[in-house]
Amino acid sequence: MDAATRAKWDRAAGTFDLMSSRGPEWRWAPAKREFFSAMHGKVLFLAVGTGLDIPFFPPGLEITGIDISPRMLEKAQPRADAYEGKIELLEMDVHDLAFDAGRFDQVFTSCTFCSVPNPVGGLESLRRILEPRGELRMFEHTGSRWFPFSVMMHLMTPLSRQVGPEMNRPTVENVRRAGFLIREVKHIYLDIVKTITAQAPA
DSSP states (O other), rough: OHHHHHHHHHHHHHHHHHHHHHHIIIIIHHHHHHHHTTTOEEEEOOOTTTTOOOOOOOOEEEEEEHHHHHHHHEEEHHHHHHHEEEEEEOOGGGGOOOOTTTOOEEEEEETTTTOOHHHHHHHHHHHEEEEEEEEEEEEEEEEOOSHHHHHHHHHHHHHHHHHSSOOOOOOOHHHHHHTTEEEEEEEEEETTTEEEEEEEOO
């Protein structure tokens, strides 16, 4: 368990809803409902946080949600309890997943890989617990190739990483480096907020 990362997100848990809810619940709600509508089978949801995304999940599924922060999970539990299906919440680090190989049909992430300390290693860990040809579906903000956003995000990252996310991660390339096959990249806002659909190799 990465103690430093766990402590950072434990500290953030108290104000996380205040700082983050307006985006998921207002701005990105239609895109997130469409994104999560693809959930099926055995689903792992990585970095559940305080559970802000749970209301967008389709009903009737059995989902495993994990997070490195126990304080985040405490705040997520009421939202998991209110879900019309079953959500099991577990404290776990993506770099050290306690699941058998091939356990899940799908893995979903939501604004997660801007913050994973070793993003390629974390993605490789997810590939291991997906069944052959299993799906990785990501709703992420990434670095931009467009000026002036590329410069702005590069300059902001040294500060932003102290309290949460990095702003300039090359997440699509990291998914490829981790051995996934990219199936689709869909831009939600400019080339910064996007969904990534990828497949584990056979």
